[in-house]
Amino acid sequence: MSKYFNLFHWLRLTPLLLAACTLGPDYRRPASTVSKQFKELKGWTQAQPRDHELSGQWWELFADPYLNGLERQVTVANQTIAQAEAQYRQAQALVQTARSAYFPTLNATATANRFRAAGGQNLVVSGVRNLFGGALSVAWEPDLWGRVRRQVEASTSTAQANAATLQALKLSTQAALAQNYFQLRALDAQIKLLNDTVTAYQKTLAIIQNRYNAGVVAKADVVQAQTQLESTRAQGLDLGIQRSQLEHAIALLVGKTPAQLTIAAGPPSKTVPSVPLYLPSQLLERRPDIAAAERLTAAANAQIGVARAAYFPRLNLATTDGTQANDVNNLFTTAANYWALGPAALALPLLDGGSRSAQVTAAVNNHQAAAAAYRQAVLVGFQEVEDGLSALRILAQEIDVQNKAVASARQAVELTVNQYKAGTVSYVNVMTAQANALSNEQTAVDLQGQRLTASVQLIKALGGGWQTAALPKANQVDGDTAWTRFLPCQLPCKTYP
Numbered sequence: 001m002s003k004y005f006n007l008f009h010w011l012r013l014t015p016l017l018l019a020a021c022t023l024g025p026d027y028r029r030p031a032s033t034v035s036k037q038f039k040e041l042k043g044w045t046q047a048q049p050r051d052h053e054l055s056g057q058w059w060e061l062f063a064d065p066y067l068n069g070l071e072r073q074v075t076v077a078n079q080t081i082a083q084a085e086a087q088y089r090q091a092q093a094l095v096q097t098a099r100s101a102y103f104p105t106l107n108a109t110a111t112a113n114r115f116r117a118a119g120g121q122n123l124v125v126s127g128v129r130n131l132f133g134g135a136l137s138v139a140w141e142p143d144l145w146g147r148v149r150r151q152v153e154a155s156t157s158t159a160q161a162n163a164a165t166l167q168a169l170k171l172s173t174q175a176a177l178a179q180n181y182f183q184l185r186a187l188d189a190q191i192k193l194l195n196d197t198v199t200a201y202q203k204t205l206a207i208i209q210n211r212y213n214a215g216v217v218a219k220a221d222v223v224q225a226q227t228q229l230e231s232t233r234a235q236g237l238d239l240g241i242q243r244s245q246l247e248h249a250i251a252l253l254v255g256k257t258p259a260q261l262t263i264a265a266g267p268p269s270k271t272v273p274s275v276p277l278y279l280p281s282q283l284l285e286r287r288p289d290i291a292a293a294e295r296l297t298a299a300a301n302a303q304i305g306v307a308r309a310a311y312f313p314r315l316n317l318a319t320t321d322g323t324q325a326n327d328v329n330n331l332f333t334t335a336a337n338y339w340a341l342g343p344a345a346l347a348l349p350l351l352d353g354g355s356r357s358a359q360v361t362a363a364v365n366n367h368q369a370a371a372a373a374y375r376q377a378v379l380v381g382f383q384e385v386e387d388g389l390s391a392l393r394i395l396a397q398e399i400d401v402q403n404k405a406v407a408s409a410r411q412a413v414e415l416t417v418n419q420y421k422a423g424t425v426s427y428v429n430v431m432t433a434q435a436n437a438l439s440n441e442q443t444a445v446d447l448q449g450q451r452l453t454a455s456v457q458l459i460k461a462l463g464g465g466w467q468t469a470a471l472p473k474a475n476q477v478d479g480d481t482a483w484t485r486f487l488p489c490q491l492p493c494k495t496y497p
Contacts, residue, residue, distance in 0.1 A: 012440050023312070027153075029297045030371040032378040035280050040389035048289065054465035056274055058180055060247040060451070061273035061459075066266070067181050070254055074174050077255025081173060084166045091159035092479035093377030098155040099147040104140035109133075110323075132331050135322025145312045150305030157302060158479045161295035167288035167466055175460040177253045179453045185268035186247040186449025187239050190442060192265070194236035198440055201229040208427070221427040226432050232438070270449055275392075275458050286463030290470060293370070293377040299300045300367040307363040381461065388458030395451045402444045403495020409437035 008230055055061075059071045075081060113131040122477040205225040211217045251261035284290055349356065416433040419425040 008232075009266075012419050014328035022305065023308040024146065025301060027301045028151060029294060030297060030374055034284070034378070035382060035427050038277070038280055038382075038385060038389055040173070040386045040393060041129065041277070042323045044176065044394070045185055049318070051439065054459060054462060056465045058459050058464050059174065060273075062178070062269050062455075063271045064181075064269045065268070066263075067355070070177060070181065070250065071174055073254040075170055076179060078173055078253060079172055081166070082452075084162075084169045084208075088159070088162040088166050088481065090439050091155070091162040092477060095152070095159050095478040097157045097199045098148070098152045098373060104138050107137050107139075109135050109137070110355065110438075130326050131324065132328050132332065133324040135320050135321060137318065137322075139316065139318045141314060141316050144315060145309040147306055147309035150302045150309065154299040154306065156474050156477050157295045157299035160471050161292045161299065162293060163472055163477070164288040164292035164468075167470070168292060171254055171288060171460055171464040173463070175456050177242050177250060178249045178456045180246050180249050180253070181450055182269065182452040182456070183252070184243055184263065185266060186445060187243045187246065187392040188453075189445045189449075191236050191239050191243070193441055193445060194232055195240070198229065198236065200235050201225070205229055213425060217427070224427055224431060228434070269452060272455055275455060275462065277462070280382065280385075283385065283462070285376060285468045286466060287377075287381050287461075288466050290374070290377045290381055291468050295375040295471075297367065297370040299373045300363070300370040304360065304363040304367055307356070307360040310359065311349065313346050316343075316347070320344055365406070384461035388454060388461050390456040392451065392458060395447060395454060399444070399451065402440065402447055404438070406440045406444050408442045409433070413437045 007284065010202040018247060057068075057071070059067055111133040114128065115131070116128045205222070208221050208225045212219060212222050247261065247263050248258040251258045254261065254410075278286070307341075319342070320340045322338060323331050323333075324338060325331045325333070330336055413430075413433045416425060416430050420427060420430045
């Protein structure tokens with residue numbers, strides 16, 4: 001019984017040693033500028049029914065089944081997200097590494113020696129000798145000044161920042177896919193418009209050719225009509241390049257090669273949702289990138305305590321219990337047993353050339369930099385929301401005006417064609433009116449696409465339905481904490497990809 005008492009005697013001091021102080025400042029979230037209301041909220045129509053929460057599957061607001069199918073593939077197959085998930089698991093493992101310093105280390109050793117002592121010495125037994133031994137040793141460094149506690153705090157906050165960064169990457173990737181998709185659909189509408197225009201120009205060319213054959217119009221009218229037709233056809237072909245590139249970009253976002261994804265041409269979404277808003281003060285709790293910056297600030301704050309703890313002495317405790325004998329058969333007898341209480345070492349730094357002071361200064365400045373990055377993230381968040389609100393408000397006004405311009409341009413074409421048939425104007429006037437009408441219709445299609453992408457940008461700026469409550473808690477962030485992780489044999493026994 002005394003054997004085990006001696007082995008774990010030092011551990012009886014645990015409650016007293018764990019009650020030691022924790023150096024470094026306790027964390028407080030840095031103050032940041034938060035406006036009372038959004039500047040660009042003027043004239044904003046709130047979603048009805050008044051729902052102040054965005055769904056995690058926010059893309060369903062656009063009521064596009066094909067987009068829904070693409071978005072579901074993002075978190076499953078996107079390799080950038082897979083990389084971020086692995087980095088988060090790495091951060092979880094680092095939390096476990098930091099927490100392991102709370103516990104003593106237990107080592108088992110077995111030794112076997114065969115030797116011959118040097119001659120000329122007064123030895124009880126001369127000649128060749130055997131010596132066998134086995135021992136259990138325990139070593140522990142109590143966390144007197146909170147160095148380990150602050151390191152655990154820093155690792156925990158860093159892991160939470162990684163979790164928030166992962167969510168920010170998912171949101172950014174989902175938003176990029178939606179924006180690329182809406183741009184692709186806008187190009188589909190542009191291509192359809194140009195193809196319809198080419199069909200109309202072909203009919204016009206046929207009429208002019210007949211009139212030329214009848215001697216009613218000059219050859220110049222035929223040449224001008226042919227030029228207009230081929231120029232419009234070339235515009236449609238040119239848009240195919242942009243469409244292909246957007247399709248390839250979407251394939252990359254869903255984790256496929258371009259050859260594995262073909263998106264058939266289709267009409268653009270007509271649903272421009274009313275994005276639910278909430279108070280500006282809630283933005284800090286909704287954006288994962290802001291949450292990540294805040295958690296990195298907390299980690300930097302904890303590192304100040306780690307650096308300050310280096311000024312104070314470190315206490316190392318150890319004890320050993322083992323057996324030693326000349327014969328293996330006698331190895332486990334009472335007479336072969338020995339124990340050692342110690343060594344107990346207290347190391348106090350006296351002179352280090354300013355290294356510890358520099359480390360504290362670096363930690364303080366790193367915290368100040370992290371706090372500034374957090375405040376900047378908050379400002380950028382408000383900027384992006386304001387950008388989204390103003391873009392949607394102005395685009396809605398611009399679309400109304402542009403639709404009127406399209407109607408006027410179509411009427412102008414009709415009037416000019418009638419004048420040309422009456423012989424009062426040349427075909428140049430018709431071409432000018434038709435080109436103006438086509439340009440206005442292209443602008444109208446483009447504005448509708450911009451409105452859809454601006455809606456996506458606003459949803460992303462608002463956090464896409466995420467909130468800080470989804471972050472893992474401090475007691476959960478280390479992931480799998482099964483007791484088998486305390487065993488060194490787990491690594492060689494486990495198969496890894």
